[in-house]
Amino acid sequence: MVVTSVAGDGLIYAYDIDGNFSLLKPVESGVETVGSFKIPGGTKYHCSHPVISNGKLIVRHDNSLFVYTISTTDIKIAGK
Secondary structure, eight states, rough: OOOEEEEEEOOOOOOOOSSSEEEEETTEEEEEEEEEEOOOOOOSOOOOEEEETEEEEEEETTTEEEEEOOOOOGGGOOOO
């Protein structure tokens, strides 16, 4: 299995060649999976290096670019 990863806010974001992300939290005994999601579309067996910038996870998958908000400090709530 081929995996690229990036770390931020105490988590490791591991991205495999099938477009699956695993959110890993380092713990004393190794790592704990705290979440996962799949990047939609794209061709089989494609992988690139994800980037974290300004509270956003940026991922290229095949010919698409996806941006996910991963930091709640950037989210503005109406009326607050």
